[in-house]
Amino acid sequence: MIWLILATLAVVFVVGFQLLTASSRHAVQALNKRLQLPPVHIESMLSLMGKEAAKEFTDYIAGDNDMHLHNGAAVLLIWQVLIVDGSDENIQRWHGILSRAGFSALISRQQLLLALGFLRQLEPDSQELHALRDQYNAHFTQQGIELEGETEQGGNLVSLSEWRKRH
Numbered sequence: 001m002i003w004l005i006l007a008t009l010a011v012v013f014v015v016g017f018q019l020l021t022a023s024s025r026h027a028v029q030a031l032n033k034r035l036q037l038p039p040v041h042i043e044s045m046l047s048l049m050g051k052e053a054a055k056e057f058t059d060y061i062a063g064d065n066d067m068h069l070h071n072g073a074a075v076l077l078i079w080q081v082l083i084v085d086g087s088d089e090n091i092q093r094w095h096g097i098l099s100r101a102g103f104s105a106l107i108s109r110q111q112l113l114l115a116l117g118f119l120r121q122l123e124p125d126s127q128e129l130h131a132l133r134d135q136y137n138a139h140f141t142q143q144g145i146e147l148e149g150e151t152e153q154g155g156n157l158v159s160l161s162e163w164r165k166r167h
Helices: 002-020 022-035 040-049 051-062 066-084 088-100 109-118 126-140 160-166
Strands: none
Touching: 022 040, 022 051, 022 066, 040 051, 040 066, 051 066, 051 109, 066 088, 066 109, 066 126, 088 126, 109 126
């Protein structure tokens, strides 16, 4: 009789845990599948984000919205390049991963602000992140870096030398 009670309690705990964590696991799996990565990359980022920010992140990417998945991949890119390894090889690797997944491999200002929010427990330096974004985007574009709506020809890119003249 005791074995039956213990087995029932174990089943209830396992099923309850599975139900409580189902949405976050599905969100992480969707991003892993899209990026064709093992789960360790996203799970390690989530563990360092803190409980509240990790829940916000998984809730954000949980929907079937492709833009949210893209922004989640950009947050992962920023975390991998800024926190984990900022070497040129790692930057090239993550640029290739995002490109193969069909995402724009450039980092937008909105994605950077989103990363600052999700990675707030790690207290990233805002200026350092902006410098990383500018350096990363300039490295992968011939035309320059993206400025919010400032263009001469109607696009979102201006030359780096033109940007430096303005600032």
